[in-house]
Amino acid sequence: MGRSFDPQILARAHGIGLADLLSALGDLERRGIFRATGPGVYDFSHDLLRQAAYQQLSEPRRRLVHLQLARVLSNWPDPDGDLSGDLAHHAALGGDSETAARAYLAAAQRCVRLFAWGEASELCRRGIEQLLRLDRATKLHLHIELLGAEVMGKPSPQRVREIDVELLRALTAAEEAGLHKDAVRGYYLRSVVQFRSENAGGAAETSWRAVTAGRSADAITAARSQAEAGRCLVLIEREIGKAKELLEGAHAVLVNDQDDLMLTWGLGLLKRYTGEPEEATKRLRQAALLARRIDSHWEETECLRALTLLALEQGDVESARAFCPLLLELAVKMGEGSERPIAEALESLAGLLLGDRAAEKSFEAAVGRVRDADAKAMLATVLNFAAGHDLAQGRFARARDRATMALAAAQAVERHNQVAIARATLARLAIRARERSSASAHLDSLRSELAIPFALSAYARNAVALALRELDGPLAERRQTRAKISRPSSSRST
Numbered sequence: 001m002g003r004s005f006d007p008q009i010l011a012r013a014h015g016i017g018l019a020d021l022l023s024a025l026g027d028l029e030r031r032g033i034f035r036a037t038g039p040g041v042y043d044f045s046h047d048l049l050r051q052a053a054y055q056q057l058s059e060p061r062r063r064l065v066h067l068q069l070a071r072v073l074s075n076w077p078d079p080d081g082d083l084s085g086d087l088a089h090h091a092a093l094g095g096d097s098e099t100a101a102r103a104y105l106a107a108a109q110r111c112v113r114l115f116a117w118g119e120a121s122e123l124c125r126r127g128i129e130q131l132l133r134l135d136r137a138t139k140l141h142l143h144i145e146l147l148g149a150e151v152m153g154k155p156s157p158q159r160v161r162e163i164d165v166e167l168l169r170a171l172t173a174a175e176e177a178g179l180h181k182d183a184v185r186g187y188y189l190r191s192v193v194q195f196r197s198e199n200a201g202g203a204a205e206t207s208w209r210a211v212t213a214g215r216s217a218d219a220i221t222a223a224r225s226q227a228e229a230g231r232c233l234v235l236i237e238r239e240i241g242k243a244k245e246l247l248e249g250a251h252a253v254l255v256n257d258q259d260d261l262m263l264t265w266g267l268g269l270l271k272r273y274t275g276e277p278e279e280a281t282k283r284l285r286q287a288a289l290l291a292r293r294i295d296s297h298w299e300e301t302e303c304l305r306a307l308t309l310l311a312l313e314q315g316d317v318e319s320a321r322a323f324c325p326l327l328l329e330l331a332v333k334m335g336e337g338s339e340r341p342i343a344e345a346l347e348s349l350a351g352l353l354l355g356d357r358a359a360e361k362s363f364e365a366a367v368g369r370v371r372d373a374d375a376k377a378m379l380a381t382v383l384n385f386a387a388g389h390d391l392a393q394g395r396f397a398r399a400r401d402r403a404t405m406a407l408a409a410a411q412a413v414e415r416h417n418q419v420a421i422a423r424a425t426l427a428r429l430a431i432r433a434r435e436r437s438s439a440s441a442h443l444d445s446l447r448s449e450l451a452i453p454f455a456l457s458a459y460a461r462n463a464v465a466l467a468l469r470e471l472d473g474p475l476a477e478r479r480q481t482r483a484k485i486s487r488p489s490s491s492r493s494t
Contacts, residue, residue: 001069002086003050004043013065013072067094074099081110085123092130101130101142108149113295115333117154124150140174144186151189152298154337164193171213180217184210184225191232192298198376198413200236207232211246223253224262231266234273235302237417240454244270261290265303272310275458280310301330301339308346312353312385313459321350338378341369345382353389380410380418387425388463400429417460420446424460424467431470439471 001010011021025042028034035045044050057065070091073083088103104127111120127146131139147167155163171186187210194202207229214225230246233239247266254260268283284307291300304327311320324347331340345366351359363386370379383406390399403425410418423442430439446464449455456464 004037004041013069063094066090070094070096081106097130097133101127105146112153120153121150141182143170144182148189151192175213180213181221183213188228200414203232203236204238223250226250227263227266231262234269273457277314317350317353338373338375341373342378345370349382376409376413377415380406384421396429417457420456420460421463424463427467
């Protein structure tokens, strides 16, 4: 049973009454074999005694004992999954591979909830080792779920690449085997891997494949695959019209499911994109609460980040700043990665926008950490906000530097809205420097997009429209003046 053990579990495994067992334990305790380590908990008094007792069991007997312990633990009340690691251990040693794999999955998911990333990854690896002796359908299902637990943790960059390959192999096999629900799950997990690696094109393609796979599944699975795909497309700011169709179609089926995280999150992102801030805030807050309720840390982080950016876009810097402590709390628990640098950058950005002079230095340092974390999409976003603030404050040189850096970062990861915002800022700066040809060069490619539905987010659209008004305003005035001069007077025309 490992180190310390619960006599009630031992009694159930041994098949004797608790009173008789406690009498025997008391005798062993008096003889110095056992010792009490807590209320109702015992352990061997020395590791050597434990090892000697264990070695006296023959291999077949040892295997049966572990199997019996696994059967007892599998039926023991364990709402928080605290015993899942023990169950996995005994099931594996007892030769029950399916029980072991499922228990390793539960133990890994528990570790993810507790931010124990390294332990979660190791448990997933052990679970995958148990899959060889299982039937194909069970093996594929558990393989995808074990990889999913690892994805939602913090795998190393090398492991991320391995997971991507394993997921593709497993979901392809699931699709070929007609396991459409498992295939949809695999596609979703792969899109998460690609999004977090800032592979927007790959995430978009994978999301569409999930929708195709979902069409062969039941109606609820199909609707959820649409919701997941729609959420992904809005998150990476691609094919928003299609994303809207997917989310609205999913909502028609899941209308009574108020706890569907992907649908709620996706609709919140869509409302933010289309410029409906009140509805977006409501949906994103609900999604953040749903994610917290099920300990989905990555999803909660993304929802809180979207709420922060939405508040900044609406000019409500105080509300944006209020979200930052929650983001930082999560980021600290999540450990290494881009979450903490981004949270710190958003917090210092809010201070900067509120006129906190000390925030300027902290913002520069935070931006450097975001750059080091290679989070280009968020780097472009915070730099664009700062550049817009600099422009409003008349700090044109600094605004140009930041907008130029934002443009380069956004172009590198194909974030078209951030590209448009950066170009709009650079155009406005060029107008102030009387460099109209340079301003036109930045805006010419964006003019036509104002007429295309969903080509730009509401916030980016407003930024481009403002720059165009500043560029075209003096020109329109000159055209009107020339028209008045060239227009013949009424007496002359008579």
